[in-house]
Amino acid sequence: ETGVTQTPRHLVMGMTNKKSLKCEQHLGHNAMYWYKQSAKKPLELMFVYSLEERVENNSVPSRFSPECPNSSHLFLHLHTLQPEDSALYLCASSQDPSSGELFFGEGSRLTVL
């Protein structure tokens, strides 16, 4: 039990589908993150939420839409994705964004056909 739970662990979708990734943290942290991990690329930060407000959006395409309804839950809504969006999507949480100490979930492996 890592304290950060991601569902689903695996997802296959077509380019016209709409799906969502879910992340839940049980650590009482104030900040949550979405990272993208592609083969042979460094981890890329997609979104940061602190106290449920988005504080960072690293120029992510609009086909990715985050939602943070409360400090324990984070969603990533997906629509009209491209095959190059296939990757491992990692959720993380931290007590303080400036601490640098992140707690990661096990990731959602996304394949776009």
Next chain:
Amino acid sequence: AQSVTQLDSHVSVSEGTPVLLRCNYSSSYSPSLFWYVQHPNKGLQLLLKYTSAATLVKGINGFEAEFKKSETSFHLTKPSAHMSDAAEYFCVVPENNDMRFGAGTRLTVKP
């Protein structure tokens, strides 16, 4: 902007031999630095962190790292590798609300 460079994409050692994973950082001052580990099909886990309290930092699973300002390095070491150490290791430096991850070093441990 701060960044880290992991000098080896892949390191292979035999079980029981020392491990050295190299990381250089680029910063105009002494930054905070982290090492994270990712086992196959798992998320990342914090191994250890340097925050200027002591230059030699001990982490979990017998790993340690030494901050060397003169060399701008923060190499990760372990005296004796175990099969369970096989994983991907990331050197990381914070940058504003982001964490700059190195490209990663894949550690293979041979029996």
